[in-house]
Amino acid sequence: MPVAVGLAPEILAKYQPVIGLEVHVQLLTKTKAFCGCKNEYGGDPNTHTCPTCLGLPGALPVLNRQAVEYAVLAARAIGCEIRETSVFSRKNYFYPDSPKGYQISQFDKPIAENGSLLVTDAEGREKPIGITRLHMEEDAGKSLHDGFADSATRTYIDLNRCGTPLVEIVSEPDLRTADEVFEYLTKLKEILLYTGVSDCNMEEGSLRCDANVSVMLKGAAAYGTKAEVKNVNSFRYIRAAVEYEIERQIEVIESGGRVVQESRLWNSGEGRTYSMRSKEQAHDYRYFPEPDLPPLVVSEAWQRDILSAMPELPEARRARLVAQYSLSAQDAATLTTDRELGDKFEQAAKAAKSPRRVAAILLSEITARLRVGGLELGGSPVTLDGVVLAADLAEAGEISSKQLKQLLDTCFAEGQDFAHIYSRDKPQQISDTSAIEALIDAAIAANPAQVAQFKGGKRTVAAFFVGQVMKLSKGQANPAVLNELVVRKLDA
Numbered sequence: 468m469p470v471a472v473g474l475a476p477e478i479l480a481k482y483q484p485v486i487g488l489e490v491h492v493q494l495l496t497k498t499k500a501f502c503g504c505k506n507e508y509g510g511d512p513n514t515h516t517c518p519t520c521l522g523l524p525g526a527l528p529v530l531n532r533q534a535v536e537y538a539v540l541a542a543r544a545i546g547c548e549i550r551e552t553s554v555f556s557r558k559n560y561f562y563p564d565s566p567k568g569y570q571i572s573q574f575d576k577p578i579a580e581n582g583s584l585l586v587t588d589a590e591g592r593e594k595p596i597g598i599t600r601l602h603m604e605e606d607a608g609k610s611l612h613d614g615f616a617d618s619a620t621r622t623y624i625d626l627n628r629c630g631t632p633l634v635e636i637v638s639e640p641d642l643r644t645a646d647e648v649f650e651y652l653t654k655l656k657e658i659l660l661y662t663g664v665s666d667c668n669m670e671e672g673s674l675r676c677d678a679n680v681s682v683m684l685k686g687a688a689a690y691g692t693k694a695e696v697k698n699v700n701s702f703r704y705i706r707a708a709v710e711y712e713i714e715r716q717i718e719v720i721e722s723g724g725r726v727v728q729e730s731r732l733w734n735s736g737e738g739r740t741y742s743m744r745s746k747e748q749a750h751d752y753r754y755f756p757e758p759d760l761p762p763l764v765v766s767e768a769w770q771r772d773i774l775s776a777m778p779e780l781p782e783a784r785r786a787r788l789v790a791q792y793s794l795s796a797q798d799a800a801t802l803t804t805d806r807e808l809g810d811k812f813e814q815a816a817k818a819a820k821s822p823r824r825v826a827a828i829l830l831s832e833i834t835a836r837l838r839v840g841g842l843e844l845g846g847s848p849v850t851l852d853g854v855v856l857a858a859d860l861a862e863a864g865e866i867s868s869k870q871l872k873q874l875l876d877t878c879f880a881e882g883q884d885f886a887h888i889y890s891r892d893k894p895q896q897i898s899d900t901s902a903i904e905a906l907i908d909a910a911i912a913a914n915p916a917q918v919a920q921f922k923g924g925k926r927t928v929a930a931f932f933v934g935q936v937m938k939l940s941k942g943q944a945n946p947a948v949l950n951e952l953v954v955r956k957l958d959a
């Protein structure tokens with residue numbers, strides 16, 4: 468089997484990779500898609516089940532209203548149009564963890580179509596990636612192949628996941644590089660998290676991604692044969708798997724072979740994909756309309772009602788943070804990657820004197836210390852009030868940036884809030900003007916050459932005297948008072 472390693476750049480440059488993504492997202496509804504069973508990760512095997520999700524004869528599905536509302540919210544957030552009347556279909560196939568023998572899905576009339584997401588291409592330009600459709604369907608159960616004493620000879624089935632509501636989001640084959648794939652997925656996840664329709668937890672399988680990858684000679688009229696890389700459980704691995712798959716296919720073609728249409732699995736330990744099963748050109752799922760569910764009608768009024776819950780989305784928020792708080796584009800981008808971080812920033816920014824200072828403290832100081840401690844934002848010992856206090860003190864020049872860092876270090880080391888540590892360890896500061904004036908006089912007397920420069924018009928020399936007095940005061944002079952007095956004294 469060929470292992471693709473280090474193809475020459477001029478060979479890679481002959482080919483155009485073409486990538487499309489299918490993303491399955493579990494919705495955070497309280498109950499399953501078509502029955503009243505709890506929709507919850509984990510639980511003892513086969514305890515969240517009933518005749519409907521077990522597929523027992525005669526049990527009828529009833530569509531979960533919240534699942535529809537979440538699907539509409541997710542679809543609009545990625546720019547899709549909502550189809551007023553969509554239809555559920557049966558997708559027929561046998562799999563042990565799907566007891567009905569079919570999956571309820573949507574086929575020719577999905578609930579939403581024609582969306583797009585922007586990514587940045589290799590030349591740094593923004594380009595839209597088309598989203599063909601978003602449709603609703605149900606998840607299957609799980610086959611458990613490991614972890615039992617007799618796992619060598621048996622596979623167990625857990626049907627707790629069976630009937631969990633999903634949306635599948637299918638992109639156009641508009642992606643061209645593994646980096647674009649990574650960015651598309653990152654943005655998609657960010658948007659879905661903002662809407663709150665899913666926790667997008669990849670480890671628990673709430674977000675799963677399959678990538679269809681093919682390569683063709685640049686300028687060729689038709690796409691090459693695609694292979695599907697399935698169920699990779701992190702975006703980093705998907706990027707690696709796509710990169711690997713592109714090189715593998717080029718190598719196959721370059722050595723005179725033919726790419727086979729197949730499903731492949733990523734092995735993160737070895738950094739390569741493996742053939743899982745070959746695929747017929749087209750599956751025959753014998754789709755037909757689900758006879759037990761009426762067509763789904765999302766009226767305009769219902770849609771309006773659902774969309775009233777649409778939050779501000781990351782892209783819009785980024786632009787607003789720049790405009791409203793004069794943040795840099797970079798800071799605004801970082802603050803909006805996580806809705807909670809953005810919320811906290813805005814709360815603090817409204818209470819503080821300088822929003823930029825708040826952003827700097829949150830992004831450089833707090834997040835860095837959280838990362839070192841392996842903590843989430845909620846685990847920070849420094850509260851938002853603490854961040855506001857720290858920002859105001861730094862802004863007013865009452866603490867230097869070095870003192871700020873020391874105080875925050877102490878907060879994290881002792882697990883205490885900023886106000887507590889500040890009132891206890893408050894850096895000694897001389898604000899008494901006569902004491903500072905005496906120090907300035909000493910500095911002026913000791914540096915006649917610099918005084919002459921200042922008098923000669925070089926006013927930046929004032930900073931030199933500020934530095935001298937700081938040294939004389941062992942860093943304890945109040946910088947705001949000092950700055951003002953130095954200039955006054957030198958001008959006298």
Ligand SMILES: [Zn+2]
Binds near residue numbers: 502
């Ligand atoms: Zn059930």
